Amino acid sequence: MAEDTGTLPDQVVPTRDPASENGSGSPGSADPGAADVPDLDAPPERRWTWRTRLWRDKSLLIMTAPAVLLLVVFNYIPMFGSVVAFQYYDIYNGFRNSPFIGLDNFERLFRDPNFWMALENTLTISAVQLILYFPVPIALALMLNSLMSTKLRSFVQSVVYLPHFFSWVLVVTIFQQMLGGAGLVNTLLRNGGLPTIDIMTDPDTFALLVTSQAVWKEAGWGIIVFLAALAAIDPTLYEAAAVDGASRWRRTWHITLPGIRGVIVLMLVLRLGNALTVGFEQMLIQRKAVGFQASEVLDTFSYYYGVVTSDFGYGAAAGLFKGVLSMILIIGANKLAHAFGEDGLYRR
Amino acid sequence: MNLTKTSRRGRASREAAAEPRRNPRNERPNQRPPWEEPPTVAGNVAKGATILAVLAVILLPIYSVIMTSFSTKASVDAAGGLVVVPEGGVTLNAYREIIQGGVVTRALVVSLGVTVVGTAVSMVVTVLCAYGLSRPRSFAHRTILFTLILTMFFSGGIIPSFLVVAALGGYEQYWSLILPSAVSVFNILVMRAFFANTAPELIDSGRIDGASEWRILWSIVLPTSKAVNAVIALFYAVGYWNSFFNVLLYMPAANEKWPLQLVLYNYVTQGFTMAGTGRTELGGYLGRQQVAHLSLQMAVVVLTLVPIMLVYPFVQRHFTKGMLIGAVKG
Numbered sequence: 001m002a003e004d005t006g007t008l009p010d011q012v013v014p015t016r017d018p019a020s021e022n023g024s025g026s027p028g029s030a031d032p033g034a035a036d037v038p039d040l041d042a043p044p045e046r047r048w049t050w051r052t053r054l055w056r057d058k059s060l061l062i063m064t065a066p067a068v069l070l071l072v073v074f075n076y077i078p079m080f081g082s083v084v085a086f087q088y089y090d091i092y093n094g095f096r097n098s099p100f101i102g103l104d105n106f107e108r109l110f111r112d113p114n115f116w117m118a119l120e121n122t123l124t125i126s127a128v129q130l131i132l133y134f135p136v137p138i139a140l141a142l143m144l145n146s147l148m149s150t151k152l153r154s155f156v157q158s159v160v161y162l163p164h165f166f167s168w169v170l171v172v173t174i175f176q177q178m179l180g181g182a183g184l185v186n187t188l189l190r191n192g193g194l195p196t197i198d199i200m201t202d203p204d205t206f207a208l209l210v211t212s213q214a215v216w217k218e219a220g221w222g223i224i225v226f227l228a229a230l231a232a233i234d235p236t237l238y239e240a241a242a243v244d245g246a247s248r249w250r251r252t253w254h255i256t257l258p259g260i261r262g263v264i265v266l267m268l269v270l271r272l273g274n275a276l277t278v279g280f281e282q283m284l285i286q287r288k289a290v291g292f293q294a295s296e297v298l299d300t301f302s303y304y305y306g307v308v309t310s311d312f313g314y315g316a317a318a319g320l321f322k323g324v325l326s327m328i329l330i331i332g333a334n335k336l337a338h339a340f341g342e343d344g345l346y347r348r
Numbered sequence: 349m350n351l352t353k354t355s356r357r358g359r360a361s362r363e364a365a366a367e368p369r370r371n372p373r374n375e376r377p378n379q380r381p382p383w384e385e386p387p388t389v390a391g392n393v394a395k396g397a398t399i400l401a402v403l404a405v406i407l408l409p410i411y412s413v414i415m416t417s418f419s420t421k422a423s424v425d426a427a428g429g430l431v432v433v434p435e436g437g438v439t440l441n442a443y444r445e446i447i448q449g450g451v452v453t454r455a456l457v458v459s460l461g462v463t464v465v466g467t468a469v470s471m472v473v474t475v476l477c478a479y480g481l482s483r484p485r486s487f488a489h490r491t492i493l494f495t496l497i498l499t500m501f502f503s504g505g506i507i508p509s510f511l512v513v514a515a516l517g518g519y520e521q522y523w524s525l526i527l528p529s530a531v532s533v534f535n536i537l538v539m540r541a542f543f544a545n546t547a548p549e550l551i552d553s554g555r556i557d558g559a560s561e562w563r564i565l566w567s568i569v570l571p572t573s574k575a576v577n578a579v580i581a582l583f584y585a586v587g588y589w590n591s592f593f594n595v596l597l598y599m600p601a602a603n604e605k606w607p608l609q610l611v612l613y614n615y616v617t618q619g620f621t622m623a624g625t626g627r628t629e630l631g632g633y634l635g636r637q638q639v640a641h642l643s644l645q646m647a648v649v650v651l652t653l654v655p656i657m658l659v660y661p662f663v664q665r666h667f668t669k670g671m672l673i674g675a676v677k678g
Contacts, residue, residue, distance in 0.1 A: 078504025319505030
């Protein structure tokens, strides 16, 4: 490769330009045999009105109908169904006949100490996860990327991806069997005459427990994106730096980390945008073990008030509060990403 | 943009494309490049220790859960809990007991049924929608795509969704475990990206021969995208198999309709924290002296685990690609 670039000095520009490379569109567009068959690859022509195009694509539209219908029924109607947050909702009266009570549900919400407790728990767990969980996949990806043996690398990868496919019930059960009162670790400690640990039912360390479960289940899965970003770094940069005498750590600091900076920022934006969504099923499953004072988060608050106690308007108000705050967080996180000169979720 | 500049760059890259500059698989080469210094001993030890720790933390719990489910009561008693080395021998009694009818057997049937039917429904809807949106410049495809993607970022929340399903009569009905979660927009985007890359020559030739869109999808696009279809089907299947919250939401009290995850939750996870209550409904016919209760519980855990382990090697080969295509082209 070195001598190739030596003989062709002005062709080193690596940027590919797909538009000019592919040449002229699709070859089928000039085919005379396809005259009366509508060619979807041809550029849209003036003489086709929207009616013609609608008729031409009717089977395609019919194909998308089931998915659109399901999303309308189970996603869009619930979005508008959020109006129950402003109602004294009664299941027998439905959306239309339940009386509107303005912001009463929200007033009640902001006076409810349990709601503030849920918000505080959510933010605490989110912060702990941001600090302790977020760096793990990056570190794992860097470590895996430095392995030379392809076999070892793909073996480790297939093991760390595995827990992603387990359900939360399964993960919590496995944690109980390992760390619970009668679990493997405590049995060993007891046999060794050591004091036992009580992390599965201790409300004070619950945020740590939840985070370690999230790391166990998802950290391996999280490395996929970072590994792809690492693979996209031009290897000649490393070579050039090494020739210039940069050590392994300096190459990591000056090439690797800047190379995956965009992906790190994107993941951070997604994480911040989802800061109010923390392991809903995890909390439900472990609610009895640690008590609701430690495990109540915004989602479980909404669920328990809304569905379990049938106070639908109140639960929906908590849900809507979370939704609006999440939207503000997503926009804020993107602004932050733009301030760092990165794209984030959407461009400026 | 400057026209001449564009064309010059285009020509340069066209010629440069003749000899690939990079490793085609875009991975690190298997050989250490000559300019890279050999690893230090400390570095290798640290790396090896990290790998071993990571593997042990993931595999050891799974191993001992499986081992306990196969252990005799003597082994479980000797270990005083979860078994690592079965000193008292192994047995299939725990499985024999829980599949003899009763809670677990019923739950297994429900789980398999919901998974199979749900995956079929999801796949039909996803394939149709992905193809319907994959044809370039088709009518309104951008609008529809936007409508779909919007649902990835906004949702009505738990309560309104529950109220809608309840209003449609879905309470304690099996369809409430399938239809509300049948469409994954992410999967549609992944599949759409694959369909859009199906060789246009094939599709054009089909169209010239007078094939309808349905025929093209069935006879050309589907046969050429078997791998991605299989992977997405397995993703859906894993999702249905693991679904927990929507069961809790839509049929919290209907324990004769519970799938395996709910049985695991109620008789193992919660049964464990409420220790000392003695026998739960898992102990069927053989009685306590032959099978340890813990073995029964772990057998339920293994039953929920087995289908995942069976499909995993197959999914694992493909999902990285799918993930990234969905992420980049979505």
